[in-house]
Amino acid sequence: MNMQDIPTEGPELDKLNEWFEKKFEEEMKKKEAAHTPSMAIIATRGTLDWAYPPFILGSTGAALGWDVKIFFTFYGLLLLQKEMNLKVSPLGNPAMPMKMPMGPEWLQKINMPMPNAIPSLIPGFETTATALMKKTFKNKGVATIEELRELSIEADVEFVACQMTVDVFGFEHSDFIEDVSYAGAASFLPVAQKADITLFT
Amino acid sequence: MTVSLNNLVSTEVDATGLSCPLPVLKTRKAMKELASGEMLRVCSTDHGSVKDIESFCIQTGNDLVSTKEDAGIYEFLIRKS
Numbered sequence: 331m332n333m334q335d336i337p338t339e340g341p342e343l344d345k346l347n348e349w350f351e352k353k354f355e356e357e358m359k360k361k362e363a364a365h366t367p368s369m370a371i372i373a374t375r376g377t378l379d380w381a382y383p384p385f386i387l388g389s390t391g392a393a394l395g396w397d398v399k400i401f402f403t404f405y406g407l408l409l410l411q412k413e414m415n416l417k418v419s420p421l422g423n424p425a426m427p428m429k430m431p432m433g434p435e436w437l438q439k440i441n442m443p444m445p446n447a448i449p450s451l452i453p454g455f456e457t458t459a460t461a462l463m464k465k466t467f468k469n470k471g472v473a474t475i476e477e478l479r480e481l482s483i484e485a486d487v488e489f490v491a492c493q494m495t496v497d498v499f500g501f502e503h504s505d506f507i508e509d510v511s512y513a514g515a516a517s518f519l520p521v522a523q524k525a526d527i528t529l530f531t
Numbered sequence: 532m533t534v535s536l537n538n539l540v541s542t543e544v545d546a547t548g549l550s551c552p553l554p555v556l557k558t559r560k561a562m563k564e565l566a567s568g569e570m571l572r573v574c575s576t577d578h579g580s581v582k583d584i585e586s587f588c589i590q591t592g593n594d595l596v597s598t599k600e601d602a603g604i605y606e607f608l609i610r611k612s
Contacts, residue, residue, distance in 0.1 A: 390552040393559035394590040471549040471577075481556050 368397040370518070370525040376408030378416040378460060378475070383531040384409070385478035391527075392485035399525075400482075401518050402510075403492035406531075407499065410491055410506040414475060417460045431465040483509050490517065539570045540608065546575040547604060554580040555587050558609070562593065565611040570596070573607040581605055 337343040369391045373384035384400050391398040402410050409416075420426055430437050467474070473481070483489075493512045496503070503512065522528045544561045546554035554575040561571050573584065581598065584607050588595040596608040 386552050389556055393552070393555050394587060471553070473550075473553050478552075485556070485559065 366395065366397055367391075367527070368525045369399075369527040369529070370522045371398070371400045371529045371531060372518070373400055373402045373406035373409060373531050374404045375531065376405030376416065378418040378463060380531065381409050381414075381416050381475045382478070384529075385475060385482055387529065387531075388487045389478055389482040389485055392482065392487045397488075398482075398486075399488040399490060399521055401490045401492065403495050407491060407495055407501060407506075409475070409479070410489060410510055412505065412507055416475060417456050418463050419456050420459050421456075426459075428459075428462060428466060431462060431469050479507075483507075537572075539610075540572045541565065541569045542571050544571065544573045546573060546577070546580070548576055550577055551579050551583065555583050558584060558587060558607075559591075562591070562609065562611055567611055569611050571609045571611070573609065575605050575607075576603055577605075584609075 337346055369387070371384050371388055373381075375381070384406070388398045388400050408414065429439065429441055432438070464474075489507075489510045491506065491510050491512050493514055496512065503510075542561050542565060544554075544557050546557050549557070554573065554577055558571070558573050561573075565571060575584075577583075581600075584605075585595055585598070587593075588609055592612050594610040594612060596610050597606075598608075599606050
């Protein structure tokens with residue numbers, strides 16, 4: 331069909347439009363099906379509780395067949411250490427709704443919000459809070475951070491560490507696991523621009 | 532029907548007692564090892580896994596053949612596409 335043969339009015343045009351819309355929708359569906367979703371996550375926190383979101387979402391995204399990259403910056407770098415020693419602090423987490431993970435059943439049912447400011451001054455309180463949270467997670471069948479990190483690597487989640495904060499905090503590349511590359515903001519932004527999902531955790 | 536479906540199961544994943552996202556991650560790992568047409572049985576106790584396994588199957592294009600619950604244990608049969 332030449333350009334001048336394309337109908338500009340009447341039922342012929344309606345038919346052409348109808349065909350075009352159908353074809354367009356088909357092609358868009360094909361394109362969508364062929365598209366691999368992608369997710370870019372920024373991990374900025376280094377406490378036991380906040381270590382979970384990036385690894386849970388990252389590993390699950392990869393399990394769904396998506397391309398996932400996690401950028402670790404500031405305290406998030408702690409999540410890349412060979413030996414992680416993550417802690418949870420009740421300070422700044424008022425009303426952390428923890429229950430006793432051990433002892434008699436009646437005790438385990440009582441809600442005891444982790445006290446905030448005052449006990450934080452007691453030496454060893456953070457260690458206790460960390461131990462209680464780890465025990466609770468274990469009881470509930472929640473994976474450890476080490477496990478989730480391992481599963482993420484196994485599922486091809488890419489880890490990128492922010493070189494600037496590595497330098498600022500005096501880390502060496504040898505402090506971190508091997509499955510990490512190093513880059514900066516200019517590497518993250520183009521990835522985020524093309525990603526279907528970008529999360530800041 | 533149940534008997535014939537069970538005969539087709541080539542691998543099983545026991546995710547009972549495990550929380551999100553482990554049932555899905557373990558399912559993915561097991562699916563990777565299957566050949567097209569082979570069937571996987573997943574058992575879990577995590578209530579959220581009912582929606583999650585369904586979503587996993589839709590996202591990865593695999594066929595969720597059946598879901599059932601018995602005494603708090605969920606059982607999924609998934610056929611690899």
